Amino acid sequence: MHATDHLAEASRLMTVCNSCRYCEGLCAVFPAMELRRNFADGDLNYLANLCHSCGACYQDCQFSPPHEFNVNVPRTLAEVRADSYQAYAWPAALQPLFNRNGLWIAAISAVSVAAFILGFAAWHDPEVLWSTDGNFYRLMPHNVMAGLFGAVFLFALLAMAMGLRAFWRDIGASSVAAGSGGSLWQAIKDAGQLRYLDGGGVGCYNEDEYPTDRRRLFHHLTFYGFMLCFAATSTGTIYHYVFGWEAPYGYLSLPKLFGIPGGIGLVIGPIGLLHAKLQRHADLRDPNQFGMETAFLAMLFATGLSGLVLMVARETAALAPLLALHLGVVFALFLTMPYGKFVHGLYRFAALVLYAAERKAEQPATPGAAIVTAKPLDAAAGVRSAG
Amino acid sequence: MMKDKTMADADMQTDVLVVGGGNAALCAAIAARRQGADVLVLEGAPKFYRGGNTRHTRNMRCAHDTATETLTGPYREEEFFDDLMRVTEGNTDVDLARHMIAESKPMLTWIQEQGVRFQPSLGGTLSLGRTNSFFLGGGRAMLNALYATAENLGVQFRYDAPVTDMTIEDGRFERATATLDGKAVTVKARSLVAAAGGFEANIDWLKEGWGEAADNFLIRGTPYNRGAVLRMLLDKGVQSIGDPTQCHAVAIDARAPKFDGGIITRLDCVVFGIVVNKHAQRFYDEGEDFWPKRYAIWGRLVAAQPDQIAYIVFDAKSLNLFMPSLYPPVQADTIEDLARKLDLPVGAFAKTVSDFNAAVRPGTFDHTVFDDCRTEGLEPEKTHWARRIEDAPFYAYPVRPGITFTYLGTRVDKAARMQMADGKGAANMFAAGEIMAGNVLGKGYAAGIGMTIGSVFGKIAGEGAARHARN
Numbered sequence: 084m085h086a087t088d089h090l091a092e093a094s095r096l097m098t099v100c101n102s103c104r105y106c107e108g109l110c111a112v113f114p115a116m117e118l119r120r121n122f123a124d125g126d127l128n129y130l131a132n133l134c135h136s137c138g139a140c141y142q143d144c145q146f147s148p149p150h151e152f153n154v155n156v157p158r159t160l161a162e163v164r165a166d167s168y169q170a171y172a173w174p175a176a177l178q179p180l181f182n183r184n185g186l187w188i189a190a191i192s193a194v195s196v197a198a199f200i201l202g203f204a205a206w207h208d209p210e211v212l213w214s215t216d217g218n219f220y221r222l223m224p225h226n227v228m229a230g231l232f233g234a235v236f237l238f239a240l241l242a243m244a245m246g247l248r249a250f251w252r253d254i255g256a257s258s259v260a261a262g263s264g265g266s267l268w269q270a271i272k273d274a275g276q277l278r279y280l281d282g283g284g285v286g287c288y289n290e291d292e293y294p295t296d297r298r299r300l301f302h303h304l305t306f307y308g309f310m311l312c313f314a315a316t317s318t319g320t321i322y323h324y325v326f327g328w329e330a331p332y333g334y335l336s337l338p339k340l341f342g343i344p345g346g347i348g349l350v351i352g353p354i355g356l357l358h359a360k361l362q363r364h365a366d367l368r369d370p371n372q373f374g375m376e377t378a379f380l381a382m383l384f385a386t387g388l389s390g391l392v393l394m395v396a397r398e399t400a401a402l403a404p405l406l407a408l409h410l411g412v413v414f415a416l417f418l419t420m421p422y423g424k425f426v427h428g429l430y431r432f433a434a435l436v437l438y439a440a441e442r443k444a445e446q447p448a449t450p451g452a453a454i455v456t457a458k459p460l461d462a463a464a465g466v467r468s469a470g
Numbered sequence: 471m472m473k474d475k476t477m478a479d480a481d482m483q484t485d486v487l488v489v490g491g492g493n494a495a496l497c498a499a500i501a502a503r504r505q506g507a508d509v510l511v512l513e514g515a516p517k518f519y520r521g522g523n524t525r526h527t528r529n530m531r532c533a534h535d536t537a538t539e540t541l542t543g544p545y546r547e548e549e550f551f552d553d554l555m556r557v558t559e560g561n562t563d564v565d566l567a568r569h570m571i572a573e574s575k576p577m578l579t580w581i582q583e584q585g586v587r588f589q590p591s592l593g594g595t596l597s598l599g600r601t602n603s604f605f606l607g608g609g610r611a612m613l614n615a616l617y618a619t620a621e622n623l624g625v626q627f628r629y630d631a632p633v634t635d636m637t638i639e640d641g642r643f644e645r646a647t648a649t650l651d652g653k654a655v656t657v658k659a660r661s662l663v664a665a666a667g668g669f670e671a672n673i674d675w676l677k678e679g680w681g682e683a684a685d686n687f688l689i690r691g692t693p694y695n696r697g698a699v700l701r702m703l704l705d706k707g708v709q710s711i712g713d714p715t716q717c718h719a720v721a722i723d724a725r726a727p728k729f730d731g732g733i734i735t736r737l738d739c740v741v742f743g744i745v746v747n748k749h750a751q752r753f754y755d756e757g758e759d760f761w762p763k764r765y766a767i768w769g770r771l772v773a774a775q776p777d778q779i780a781y782i783v784f785d786a787k788s789l790n791l792f793m794p795s796l797y798p799p800v801q802a803d804t805i806e807d808l809a810r811k812l813d814l815p816v817g818a819f820a821k822t823v824s825d826f827n828a829a830v831r832p833g834t835f836d837h838t839v840f841d842d843c844r845t846e847g848l849e850p851e852k853t854h855w856a857r858r859i860e861d862a863p864f865y866a867y868p869v870r871p872g873i874t875f876t877y878l879g880t881r882v883d884k885a886a887r888m889q890m891a892d893g894k895g896a897a898n899m900f901a902a903g904e905i906m907a908g909n910v911l912g913k914g915y916a917a918g919i920g921m922t923i924g925s926v927f928g929k930i931a932g933e934g935a936a937r938h939a940r941n
Contacts, residue, residue: 102734102795105528105608108589120794142614143607145525145732149518152734283606284587292614 086124089162093127099146099154106140109283111273111438112160113140118447125450128170129254131163132427133434135280137287138296138367148366161369168426171253173245180422185374188382188419195418196411199223203403219330222403223410225323235417242421243429250430254437255448261440269439274432277302290362301355305383306428308348312390315342331397342390349387353380379424385412484510484626485939486932487646487659489633489699491515492522493609493921494903495665496616497928498935500584502663503623505936510657511625512648514632514666515694520613522667523691523875523904523920526732527609528592529602530581530921532574540588543600547571550601553916557766561912563711569884570910573926578603581925585615597762602918633666633699638706641890642897660939661898663931664888665924668876668904669697670717671729676873679714686778688722690872693729700905703880708896709889711881712908718915719769722872724779725797737867738792740768741837741855743784744826745869747775750809750819752826757844757854761792766915773871780869781812783823786861791837799865808864827858875920877908886931898938900931 085091097116100106107113112134119126136157146152169181180187203222219228251257273279277299280287286294319338322328332338357380360373389409396405420426437448486502488495491513503509513520533547550571554562582588587606591599598604605612621627628650635647643662648655669675671693676684704710726735741761744752745768754771758764772780789799802808809819826845833843835857843856880901881889888896888906903924910923 098794099734099796102793103608103732104592105605105611105733107592108604108606120790139607139611143611145608145610146734150730151727283589293618 085127087163087166089159089166090124090127093131093159093163094122096154096156096159097122097127097130099152100140100156103146105145106143109139109143110135110137110279111435112156112279115438115441115447118441123450125253125255126447127163128167128250129434129437129448129450131160131167132250132430133279133438134160134164135277135287135431136161136367137280137282138364139282139288139294141364141367142288142292155366157367158369161367161372164427164430165369165372165375167250167430168424171246171249171426171430172422173242173249177242177422180419181375183374184423185378188375188378188415188423191419192382192385192412192415195415196408199407199411199414200404203407219397219402219406222406225329228410229320229323232414232417235414239417239420243426246421246426247429247433250433253450254434255450256433256437256440258449259437259440259444259446261437261448263440265443266436266439270432270435273435273439274428288364289359289367290364296359297355298359301352301359303352304348305352305356305380308345308350308352308387309383311341311345312349312386313345315339315345339394343394346387346391346394349383350391353384353387356380375424382412382416382419382423386416482510482655482657484508484657484659486510486661486663486935487512487643487657488663488665488932489646490522490663490665490667490903490905491520491627491629492524492665492667492903492924493527493612493616494905494924494928494931495663496521496613496620497581497584497925498663498665498900498902498932499625500616500620500623501929501932502936502939503620503625503932505933505940507936507939509620509625509932510659511620511627512631512633512646512657513627513629514698515629515692517629519692519694520617520629521610522695524609524613524924526691526730527605527612527918527921528733529598529604529918530577530925531602531916531918532578532922533571534575534578537600538578540590540603541600542591545601547575550574553601554910554919557914557916558910558912559914561914563909566882566884567910570922570926573930574922577922577925577929580929585619586612587615597760598917633702636662636702636706638703638708638899640897641707641894641899643899661935662900663928663935664699664703664880664899664901664905665903665928665931666699666905667692667695667697668717668879668907669700670695670873670876672696675701675714676876679878680773683773683778686870687719687773688724688726688731688735688870688872689729690720690722690726690731690735690874691729695875695904697876700879703888703899703901707891708899709881709891709893710878711906712878712912714876714878716877716908716911716913717769718766718874718877718911718920719773719871720765720874721768721772721780721782721869723795723797724868724870726870726872731796731872734796735872736765737782737795737869738765739782739784739788739867740765742788742791742857743782743859744822744852745780745782746814746819746822747780748777748814750814750822752822752848752850753780755850755853757852757856762917768869769871769873772869778870781814782867782869783808783859783864784866785859785864787857789865795867797867799867801863801865803862803864805859805864808866812866812868823859826852826856827860830856830858874915875904875907877911877913879904879906879908882906882909882927884930885934886927887934898935900935902927902931 140156146154172178280299282294287296289296315338393405393409485507486509488499488511499509533550537543588603589606631648633646633648637644645658723735809816829845829848845852845856886900888899907923
């Protein structure tokens, strides 16, 4: 039996879908499903995280609501996926952060921003709060900044690594040696281009049966914007510690060349994604995730926007509050990374790695198995008939 | 453009009126619109159920001379024709069939130009990978693409718009009455394309051919194909073709819903076991041929059994050898328990199984070829893939006839023009799809041919209707 109602429903749907298979050309989920006849919770968590929520299978399905079979794969897998984020979160004591996630993220962000403002004021003469010389490090010494953010980043990395480990075990990724270089490279390519967010080739679906959705574009802006901002911060750190070059950097420096387009991506991308979310077909929405998803988009947007404004307005009296806002948001973003929508990227990437490995091995993973086992491909998994 | 002259569509007028909303109707509408005609499509079903049985399809059979990106090899017109003659046992209009097969070749390109996407044959469908083009995402994906194309071209659609009456004078369509938003509306058109499906969802009509047995039939597809338009046309002087009992019927899970269970209730395990009726008696050679080639005969076979019910029985070693289906099999640890669970006579069932087991000759089982596993001394024999039913647990699926679509329809000529009972061609009335499938399919079925009939005659009908409307 299954651990939750969402998993039980996912299992029912996969039984329906496995008897039909019309959608196997749309994405990775259905070919992965076809390798199986029965669906353990680990299998379902894998399939749920493999799903990119493109919506094509909902629009293409002859059994979607109002049909009595009530087949709604994107929504059901979204529910399973959200449950899985919580179940894998480490340490377990922090798993409740996924309940009312939007509220938690908002509260933590607010506290974080306030703490930076208070910190600036407490450790310095309040007059530095209004100085206009554009020097960050009068407000917060570089070492303090780097130490604080380094620590929270390491904590986030550890927590996410532990979550990933739990997922990896649950889906049995090691049973088909999914950690190999070939599978990783395939998954990097698939994730990097969002290969499965394209409705099987025509684009994905959001509000209706027309494949006019732009989520792939906006996700690219968001994801690559985030990576560019991360690269900007990293190169800035290297400049500072390796070369002894202190901020501010010129417009042709790497931190700026990375950071400006990255920040723009982080502003436009989340707006586009939020707009798409508000337009989404009612049947595909999971209202329980709205807070988590919106909070994450808002955090990314605030990171990008506050960074850009900070760059433009650094030599004004607004420097200190802007810096507090930017640092506060980024701090909260890192701190809450393991406890919010950010983890979707990790688990989806890991699912893509397993998918690549299963394709190569031509056999399904064994959920919960830690070692390589020889589970022959079910003779009938690939069998089908005339219709 | 179409003239919505007066209040609330109360009196509509168009060049080409298409009745129906499936593959045939959409091909007709698109083809007519591309010829410059104003086109109105009246779909009797609500939007979700639009498209009749096209929703449940997954491929079409078109002739082609070379392999393509999605087809593994050539399927020439002659071979297609031979296949058709074989499955229909010659019950086809040969000229019409040859014409359809010739036109199926360009259809492969045309339908893709209308937005339909194909994919390589699905895993395991090797037997169809050369002959049949599979729709990426299935039949509803195909429909969505055709609707989007038609809408972009300016075809007008009304859903929940059943046609309730027609005025036909001397083989000429004048106007139709449809229900729109609960009101009766008359629609005038210069020509008509009837693509409103068969009558398979009309149990009373099925009973005219099958008698009370039809009460036990399950309808695999849309509940909206009740044959209202077909009946109207036949009553108003259009010539009929086909036998009212002929249809595409397969054996499906008896637990399926009465309507619209679709593909997922089919069972592919007949060849792996034995099939018995309610008296626990076998009645046909389960190993006659590969399942894909023979699946279309089992609907009629089960329909001929008492109470139209049968049970496919197999044992543990066969459980994972076939495609999964929606409902789990009935399971028991002994043959006697299985009989009790199925409500079969226990003694008779045990004897049928033991007689079968005793008659199985030694052989090497291989379900991918005609193997040498057969029975000797049974009536009927099982000629291939016969293995003893002896490994617990034992399994069974109850099956009933699942009707896909009916063949009785309107007679047409090669131009998809309806023929009147007096032998003359109708002036401005065309038909495509299930409603005229009987012209090609007198009996039997070959996978994907329903969609070929729909697309090819739909396009021909739409072009003919537009040509007539312009003149």
